[in-house]
Amino acid sequence: MxxxxxxxxxxxxxxxxxxxxxxxxxxxxxxxxxxxxxxxxxxxxxxxxxxxxxxxxxxxxxxxxxxxxxxxxxxxxxxxxxxxxxxxxxxxxxxxxxxxxxxxxxxxxxxxxxxxxxxxxxxxxxxxxxxxxxxxxxxxxxxxxxxxxxxxxAMSPKMLELAGEVADGALPLLYPPEHFPTAKAHIETGLARAGRNPADFDLPACVWLSLDRDRARAEAALADKIAYYGSAFSPYLLERAGLTRADFAEIDAAGAAGDHDRARSLVDARMLRLGIAGDVEDVLLRCRWLVDRGATHLSFGPPLGPDPRAAVELLGAEVLPALGSGEPG
Missing domain, CATH: 3.20.20.30 (Luciferase-like domain)
Known part of the structure; x- marks a missing residue:
């Protein structure tokens, strides 16, 4: 891995x-x-x-x-x-x-x-x-x-297929992480079109992660990130999570008014599913789902947690060993 x-x-x-x-x-x-x-x-x-x-x-x-x-x-x-x-x-x-x-x-x-x-x-x-x-x-x-x-x-189907055709790897942002099999299929279409070997292509499952031993703190950190970026996601990806840009209208208004606490409070459970937030077991549960569906490269993105340095160290101490990481990059 x-x-x-x-x-x-x-x-x-x-x-x-x-x-x-x-x-x-x-x-x-x-x-x-x-x-x-x-x-x-x-x-x-x-x-x-x-x-x-x-x-x-x-x-x-x-x-x-x-x-x-x-x-x-x-x-x-x-x-x-x-x-x-x-x-x-x-x-x-x-x-x-x-x-x-x-x-x-x-x-x-x-x-x-x-x-x-x-x-x-x-x-x-x-x-x-x-x-x-x-x-x-x-x-x-x-x-x-x-x-x-x-x-x-790449995130759109056509850009994912282009990655399979011309690139050495892809960075498909997965909102939600469960979008991975769909993204993988589009890249494989591009690889096949170009007659390329999938083994030569690096496909990270790029997820947003917020990790902390306190689940509520982890979710709050992810909510801040979603409140800022959520409405900028493509309708295609939001649809994968059962969301639309209109769902973020109140959040955007609160953020524009400088009321970031209210913006964070408006991020609901559906929106939190756009990323992975929680303790070590919460993270392993959803990561193992990705591995079971063919992910050989897991890529963890911000906010990582209320304390990013502590989250990185916790990933190294408890998450990566459990996932069996270690292939050279």
């Missing part, structure tokens, strides 16, 4: 590095960080973590080709690959439409733009010519060839 930890880029470099060290000590195979707009730079966080760790694989989940050009994505990937001693993984996706609109960017043709970004970045990293309109033969990296695995952050 392969395991990974996913963190948000709302952490300071010092906080992120502390958790990176804790994740490596806990036995995680991979550590991923988001690159959401208007927070800390994922590139800076990963650079710092690369100098503070020695074994754990480090990835960005995700960069998007709308705010960062594929040429710069390739430059960043090659540089982090070199700095980390080959531990870097590049996560790409179209990004969140809502966040791109903050800076006046329209998310046009997300599937085609993402496919072209993978094509360009992979060619550049291999010192091959980019076969896309407008690129010249001067568009080549002057750094060493870098064998960087590319993962797609």
């Amino acid at each position: 392969r395991t990974s930890l996913r963190l948000n880029n709302d952490l300071s470099p010092a906080e992120f590095c502390a958790l990176a060290e804790a994740a490596e000590a806990a036995g995680f195979d991979q550590l991923w960080v988001s690159d959401d707009l208007m927070l800390h730079s994922a590139t800076v966080l990963l650079t710092a973590a690369a100098t503070r760790t020695s074994r754990i694989a480090l990835g960005c989940g995700i960069f998007n080709p709308y705010t960062v050009h594929p040429a710069e994505l390739a430059m960043t990937a090659a540089s982090l690959h070199e700095l980390s001693g080959g531990r870097f993984r590049l996560g790409l996706a179209a990004g969140a439409k809502q966040f791109l609109e903050w800076v006046g960017i329209e998310q046009r043709r997300p599937l085609a733009v993402t496919r072209d970004a993978v094509t360009a970045v992979r060619a550049l990293l291999r010192h091959e010519l980019v076969d896309l309109p407008g690129w010249t033969d001067q568009a080549r990296l002057r750094t060493a060839v870098a064998d960087v695995p590319i993962y797609l952050g």
Whole structure:
């Protein structure tokens, strides 16, 4: 069983590095960080973590080709690959439409733009010519060839199938975790279409986790995260949990008014099922459900718990051993 930890880029470099060290000590195979707009730079966080760790694989989940050009994505990937001693993984996706609109960017043709970004970045990293309109033969990296695995952050059926066609792995955010078999089937469709071996593809079951020995504290931490992000989820994923964006209207209004306590209190049991919250036994129960349905890589994302460092240590001490983790990342 392969395991990974996913963190948000709302952490300071010092906080992120502390958790990176804790994740490596806990036995995680991979550590991923988001690159959401208007927070800390994922590139800076990963650079710092690369100098503070020695074994754990480090990835960005995700960069998007709308705010960062594929040429710069390739430059960043090659540089982090070199700095980390080959531990870097590049996560790409179209990004969140809502966040791109903050800076006046329209998310046009997300599937085609993402496919072209993978094509360009992979060619550049291999010192091959980019076969896309407008690129010249001067568009080549002057750094060493870098064998960087590319993962797609995919949630929609078509993007999941694209991941199976062109990527080395995927980062399908599972809201709820029980969506895993459906996501896996779409990726397998893409793999079959491209004639690829599923054994060569890394498919983490990416879940939101909030872990604490006190179940109520764990649920409160997850409720805070759901109150902030819930209405930004795609209708497709919300439907999987029996929800719609309209269910979050009161929560959004409370958050916009600065009443975060009320927003948290409005998160109901159905919404909490979007992630996994509770004590060790609660977490193991739902993780084992995923393993029974073919998950060979479990990826735990924020909030992790009211005390993220304690949650990481608890995962390493009691959850990962029970799940039989240990495959290299």
